[in-house]
Amino acid sequence: MTQLIAGQLLNGAIVGTLYGIVALGVTLTFGITGIVNFALGVFMMFGAYAAWYFSDTLGLPYPLAVLAAVAVTAAAGLVADQALFRFTRNNLVNGLLVSLGLIAVLEACALLVFTSTPKELHRVLPGIVMVAGLVLPKMKLVVFALLLVVIFATYAALTRTWTGRAAYAYAQNPEAAALMGVATSRLQTGVVVYSCGLAGLGGALYASLYSLEPTLGSLFILKAIEAAILAGIGSVTGALLGGVILGVTEGVGSIYLPLAFRDAYGLVFLVVILLFKPAGLFAGRR
Amino acid sequence: MTRLAGTLVIAALLAALPLATQSDFVLTILVFAFLQGMVAVSFNLVFGYAGQLSMFHAAAFGIAAYATHLFMQHLGVGYWGGVLLGATLVAAISVVVGAICFRFRLREFYFAVVTLAFSEMARLTVLNWNSMTNGSLGINLQEKATLWIPGMGVTRIESTVGWYYLALAALGLTLLACWRLVHSWMGRAFAAIRLNDELGDTLGINVFRYKLVAFVAGSVMAAFAGSLYAYFLGSLEPGYLSIDQSLGIIAMVLLGGRSAVAAPVVGALVLTALPHLINFSAEVRSMVYGAILIFTILVMPQGIYGTFAQLLRRRHA
Numbered sequence: 001m002t003q004l005i006a007g008q009l010l011n012g013a014i015v016g017t018l019y020g021i022v023a024l025g026v027t028l029t030f031g032i033t034g035i036v037n038f039a040l041g042v043f044m045m046f047g048a049y050a051a052w053y054f055s056d057t058l059g060l061p062y063p064l065a066v067l068a069a070v071a072v073t074a075a076a077g078l079v080a081d082q083a084l085f086r087f088t089r090n091n092l093v094n095g096l097l098v099s100l101g102l103i104a105v106l107e108a109c110a111l112l113v114f115t116s117t118p119k120e121l122h123r124v125l126p127g128i129v130m131v132a133g134l135v136l137p138k139m140k141l142v143v144f145a146l147l148l149v150v151i152f153a154t155y156a157a158l159t160r161t162w163t164g165r166a167a168y169a170y171a172q173n174p175e176a177a178a179l180m181g182v183a184t185s186r187l188q189t190g191v192v193v194y195s196c197g198l199a200g201l202g203g204a205l206y207a208s209l210y211s212l213e214p215t216l217g218s219l220f221i222l223k224a225i226e227a228a229i230l231a232g233i234g235s236v237t238g239a240l241l242g243g244v245i246l247g248v249t250e251g252v253g254s255i256y257l258p259l260a261f262r263d264a265y266g267l268v269f270l271v272v273i274l275l276f277k278p279a280g281l282f283a284g285r286r
Numbered sequence: 287m288t289r290l291a292g293t294l295v296i297a298a299l300l301a302a303l304p305l306a307t308q309s310d311f312v313l314t315i316l317v318f319a320f321l322q323g324m325v326a327v328s329f330n331l332v333f334g335y336a337g338q339l340s341m342f343h344a345a346a347f348g349i350a351a352y353a354t355h356l357f358m359q360h361l362g363v364g365y366w367g368g369v370l371l372g373a374t375l376v377a378a379i380s381v382v383v384g385a386i387c388f389r390f391r392l393r394e395f396y397f398a399v400v401t402l403a404f405s406e407m408a409r410l411t412v413l414n415w416n417s418m419t420n421g422s423l424g425i426n427l428q429e430k431a432t433l434w435i436p437g438m439g440v441t442r443i444e445s446t447v448g449w450y451y452l453a454l455a456a457l458g459l460t461l462l463a464c465w466r467l468v469h470s471w472m473g474r475a476f477a478a479i480r481l482n483d484e485l486g487d488t489l490g491i492n493v494f495r496y497k498l499v500a501f502v503a504g505s506v507m508a509a510f511a512g513s514l515y516a517y518f519l520g521s522l523e524p525g526y527l528s529i530d531q532s533l534g535i536i537a538m539v540l541l542g543g544r545s546a547v548a549a550p551v552v553g554a555l556v557l558t559a560l561p562h563l564i565n566f567s568a569e570v571r572s573m574v575y576g577a578i579l580i581f582t583i584l585v586m587p588q589g590i591y592g593t594f595a596q597l598l599r600r601r602h603a
Contacts, residue, residue, distance in 0.1 A: 036395055084580060084584065087584050088583070088584075092394055092395050093339060093394065094583050094587075096339070096395065096398065097536060097540065097579060097583055098579070098580050098583055098584070100533055100536070100576075100579065101537075101575075101576040101577065101578075101579030101580035101583070102576065102580065103576065104530075104533060104572045104573065104575055104576025104577075104579070105573050105576035105577055105580070107572070108569040108570065108572045108573035108576070109573065111569045112569050112570075218529070222402075222406075225399065229396075229399065258414075260410070260413075260414040261410055261414065263406070263410060264406070264407050264410050267403040267406055267407055268403075268407070270399070270400075270403055271386075271400055271403050271404070274390070274392065274396060274399070274400055275386065275390045275392075278390070278392075278396070
């Protein structure tokens with residue numbers, strides 16, 4: 001039993017970093033553009049299918065396919081930003097509705113192009129590692145490590161570089177930041193594109209672990225938004241922690257409670273957090 | 287007075303329509319459009335007038351549809367008994383959900399997320415409560431809706447024409463109820479809450495109470511629409527409660543317009559008729575919905591009704 005729980009804890013943490021990477025995009029986009037981009041889930045799906053396409057159909061080596069997928073997703077994000085999100089800055093309801101519309105359009109495109117039959121990427125890195133009697137696939141560990149690196153690199157970039165500090169400054173006071181020489185519209189576009197790239201990376205890595213369906217984005221974005229809110233929107237490390245907490249709750253919750261309601265545990269948790277600690281679990285921290 | 291005359295003329299024309307066309311195709315589309323219009327109008331009460339982006343509307347619609355069937359089957363009540371019990375159940379649930387959200391002062395995005403969470407919980411319950419709801423397969427409804435008609439006693443409504451009048455009457459009642467509500471002192475409280483609820487609070491408006499009234503009233507109207515819709519279609523499925531359904535409702539309201547009580551009906555007519563007139567597959571239909579949603583928000587934020595009203599006003603001026 002302890003083995004089962006430990007296994008679910010680890011699994012939950014790994015899935016949690018996937019929630020975390022999308023949640024990071026949600027948090028960044030919200031902080032800088034004032035909208036909640038539900039479409040990030042669709043960009044994740046886009047990244048996953050791009051990785052599958054580059055790697056399985058075009059035969060690129062997997063790491064290259066991931067890079068290409070991230071680039072393509074970021075480019076798609078740039079197009080979406082210039083064509084749509086540019087017009088909904090700081091208008092929460094409109095931004096929400098436009099991103100919902102974008103989900104409907106892109107998901108339908110994916111269904112038409114890739115059909116609803118699940119796609120499987122060939123085994124990228126077979127083999128398992130045994131840790132204290134726990135069986136862990138190597139690829140899961142690689143994904144886990146990669147995502148952690150990216151999230152902490154983002155954190156470092158936000159706190160150490162000029163652009164990063166400009167972003168923080170902008171989130172706190174847009175006018176003052178503009179007066180100090182921050183190119184605000186470029187910063188907003190940059191953050192939207194970076195968030196889409198992160199979601200694309202999440203998707204490309206997801207593709208190496210699970211089979212792909214066009215609806216995977218909708219499920220993930222709900223989880224990512226839950227994770228972002230859980231930790232308090234606006235916090236970078238909080239997005240990761242929120243994701244991990246959510247993943248672990250689901251993993252461990254489904255041992256003791258009916259599996260069918262797996263997706264509901266996070267929701268119950270979220271509602272309770274929003275009611276009693278509306279600023280998030282780690283309010284006041286970055 | 288001209289407005290009243292205009293309304294009466296439109297109502298008379300719609301009531302006379304089955305005399306002009308016997309086409310089942312046209313009438314079926316209109317029944318769907320009227321019932322969807324009911325949902326859209328009631329959603330607009332919550333979203334357009336009181337300013338609360340509720341994602342619970344599809345859940346209210348679906349819960350009532352399932353509840354009507356289950357009450358009829360397990361309590362042995364008639365169709366209208368089931369409809370009333372279903373609406374009562376939805377009212378009770380939305381009082382709880384609304385009270386939780388508004389008591390804790392959840393606004394805008396947070397309100398949308400929490401109502402979405404409740405809506406998803408309802409959907410998961412319907413999806414997994416196999417003994418009652420038959421899970422993802424849904425239920426084929428064996429019972430028929432009945433209605434007491436003077437001179438004919440209690441009869442089953444089976445013909446499309448019968449449903450046409452029932453749906454038209456239901457839509458008319460919904461519009462009337464919303465119109466009365468919005469143009470009362472309560473409607474002014476809704477507007478104050480939409481524009482600035484903190485200011486409304488300082489002016490002595492009980493923000494909690496009127497948000498709750500708007501939310502529950504909207505949900506109950508959606509509940510009636512759900513019970514009718516399910517029995518016209520003759521089947522139940524968990525998709526009634528899905529996020530896509532919520533998205534469809536929002537699209538109708540935005541496309542129609544938010545500024546008048548009846549404006550969302552225009553959106554419902556267009557979006558219901560469109561897929562029937564042009565033969566879309568399910569994927570293309572969802573794509574069109576999404577594209578319309580984006581287009582209306584970016585290009586025509588006032589919706590069809592608002593845009594036309596503005597054009598007319600400009601011509602008169």
